Amino acid sequence: AQKITQTQPGMFVQEKEAVTLDCTYDTSDQSYGLFWYKQPSSGEMIFLIYQGSYDEQNATEGRYSLNFQKARKSANLVISASQLGDSAMYFCAMTPWGGGFKTIFGAGTRLFVKA
Amino acid sequence: DAGVIQSPRHEVTEMGQEVTLRCKPISGHNSLFWYRQTMMRGLELLIYFNNNVPIDDSGMPEDRFSAKMPNASFSTLKIQPSEPRDSAVYFCASSPEVFNEQFFGPGTRLTVL
Numbered sequence: 001a002q003k004i005t006q007t008q009p010g011m012f013v014q015e016k017e018a019v020t021l022d023c024t025y026d027t028s029d030q031s032y033g034l035f036w037y038k039q040p041s042s043g044e045m046i047f048l049i050y051q052g053s054y055d056e057q058n059a060t061e062g063r064y065s066l067n068f069q070k071a072r073k074s075a076n077l078v079i080s081a082s083q084l085g086d087s088a089m090y091f092c093a094m095t096p097w098g099g100g101f102k103t104i105f106g107a108g109t110r111l112f113v114k115a
Numbered sequence: 116d117a118g119v120i121q122s123p124r125h126e127v128t129e130m131g132q133e134v135t136l137r138c139k140p141i142s143g144h145n146s147l148f149w150y151r152q153t154m155m156r157g158l159e160l161l162i163y164f165n166n167n168v169p170i171d172d173s174g175m176p177e178d179r180f181s182a183k184m185p186n187a188s189f190s191t192l193k194i195q196p197s198e199p200r201d202s203a204v205y206f207c208a209s210s211p212e213v214f215n216e217q218f219f220g221p222g223t224r225l226t227v228l
Binding site: 033035037043044045046047050091095097100101102103104105106107108 | 148157158159160163170171173174204206208213214215216217218219221222
C-alpha cells in the first residue's frame with residue numbers, strides 16, 4: 001500500500017536557523033514523484049518543491065532543498081535561514097506513476113519559527 | 116494569470132440539503148483534483164480528472180458525492196443529501212499533467228448543520 005509518514009507533528013526553529021522536516025514513504029512503484037506543500041494559517045496550499053524518483057541530484061528551490069534518500073525511502077525538506085513567514089503546516093506528498101497516479105499526502109508537520 | 120478559482124468560499128447549509136461546489140482550473144491544465152481536508156482525516160483525494168475524464172473516484176466517500184467536469188474550464192462537486200460529517204474544507208487543484216505539481220484553489224469551507 002502507498003503511504004506517507006511525517007513523524008513530527010510540530011517543530012520549533014529559531015529565526016535564521018535551518019530546519020529539517022522528515023518524510024518517509026512507502027510504495028512498490030519504481031517511478032514516482034515526491035512533493036512538498038506549505039499551508040499557512042490562511043489556509044491555501046502552496047507548492048514548494050518536487051523530486052522525481054529517477055532524479056540523481058537533490059532538488060533545490062531557493063531556501064528549500066529536498067534531501068532524497070531513495071534506498072531509505074525518505075524525502076526530507078530542509079529550509080535554510082528560517083523566516084517568521086515560514087511558520088505554517090508542511091505536507092509531504094507522493095504521486096506514484098503506476099496504478100493511476102493517485103496522489104497521497106502525509107499528515108503534515110506544523111513549523112513554528114521563533115524570533 | 117488567474118489561479119484556480121473556487122466558489123463559494125464558505126457554505127453553511129442544513130442537513131439534507133444539496134450542496135454544489137464549483138471549480139475553474141488554470142487554463143491549459145489537463146488534470147483536475149478534488150480534495151477534502153479535515154482535522155481527523157487530513158487531506159484526502161476524492162476524485163481526479165484527466166482531460167475531463169474521471170480517472171479515479173475511489174476516494175469519494177459515498178454515493179451522496181458526485182463530481183463532473185463537463186469541459187476543460189469547469190468542474191463541480193455535489194453532495195446530496197448533505198450530512199454534518201461532510202463539514203470540511205474542500206480543495207480543488209489543477210496541474211499541467213497528472214504527475215506534475217498541483218496548484219490549489221483557496222478552498223470552500225463547508226459547514227453542515
